[in-house]
Amino acid sequence: MGTILKGMSRVRWHELTHAYGSAVEVPSRLSRVAWGDARTSASALSDLGLWLGELAVFDATVEAVPFLWDLAVTDSVTSRSGVIELLQTILEHGNPPKIEVQQAAHRAVLDGRNMAEALARDEDAAVQGAARDLVTAIDTHICASCRPA
Template identity: 80%
Template sequence: MGTILKGMHRVRWHELTHAYGSAEDVPGRLSRVAWGDARTSAEALSDLGLWLGELAVFDATVAAVPFLWDLAVADGVTDRPGVIELLQAILEHANAAQIEVQHAAHRAVLDGRSTAGVLTGDEDPAVRVAARGLAAAIDGHVCASCRPA
């Protein structure tokens, strides 16, 4: 299994929330993205998108972003472009009711800028395209929660 998703068991997922409630099911979906076949991985990534970033960002989003970065660079992951697109979706979504959570989620994605840069040179053309989009989104990111004080 290697080192991807290392430390995931240390996160208290049951205390975190996503768009539909408890985040206790997030580790299983992350694992399916990491080691599932193409169909299983796509279904799990779709769930994660709905739960963590397509509607808004949540405290579970903040906890999941480092693991998404791990998945984005792991050669065995079947849908690395989809993982990269989820990172971009997280950066583009808000949570006005919890501005501190929004800031933390965005910061977690922004902190991976160097990784996005590496991915722009990946041998997989789909990864390169997704990474270029994410790098551009990171470089152009402006939002109320991330604005310098």
Template identity: 75%
Template sequence: MGTILKGMSRVRWHELTHAYGSAEGVPGRLSRVAWGDARTSTDALSDLGLWLGELAVFDATVAAVPFLWDLAVTEAVTCRPGVIELLQAILEHNASQIEVQHAAHLAVLGGASTANLLACDGDPAVRAAASELTMAIDSHVCDSCRPARRLVSTSSVCEDPGGRRPPGSC
């Protein structure tokens, strides 16, 4: 499966669930996002959004987040802003099981430094989505994550108090 999505085949997707049942189809959708043309990628990402993050988070969401981060940083992925928006949706939604919610939120929060780097991306749509996600990470507070929040910071490596850097030059 190439260098992105490495390790995806080791996840026991058939034992995990998403909003509509078995997560067996998640690897195929992640692959379509990674290597599909613009329409194929967007359609697959739409499915992933419905399955993993728009309604609630699930155990399959927790397993998928590292692969979503892979997709977000891979320039060949045609729908990177949408991937970043899905990560934000995951951070903002709850689960019926608090431990699943906590794990999903921590998986997104753990990518704070990646979100920060994406906020300096050359693609304006990626920069905008990453900036929104960075703000969501910085302001995230929920009962399941409150103790862990002290450990996560997105302090920007791209900060330029004098405003001398052009966008995307970080």
């Protein structure tokens, strides 16, 4: 299984939060996306979407983004296009009361632009399309929290 999700156990998930509370279950969902069959992976990705990005971004989002990038570039992951779409969702959502969390989550996505560009040339058409959309979102990202001072 190589180095996919390497370092995930070093994150103090129990101290982090997502949309519904403690982020303690985030690693298990990331693992299900990584190694699950299509149905398991899609279900886990749906949970992660609700927890990490669809409503707002959270401190757990910031920690999860590098692992999402890891999943997006791993050919054996069955829901790579969905992972890429989640990265775009994270980039599009904020957390106004916690602007520093919003900025960190967005920066974590923005920093993966080179990976998104490579994924836009992937053999999988769904991955290509999602990655192209993400590259466009990255290149046109202009939220107030991410503008240089």
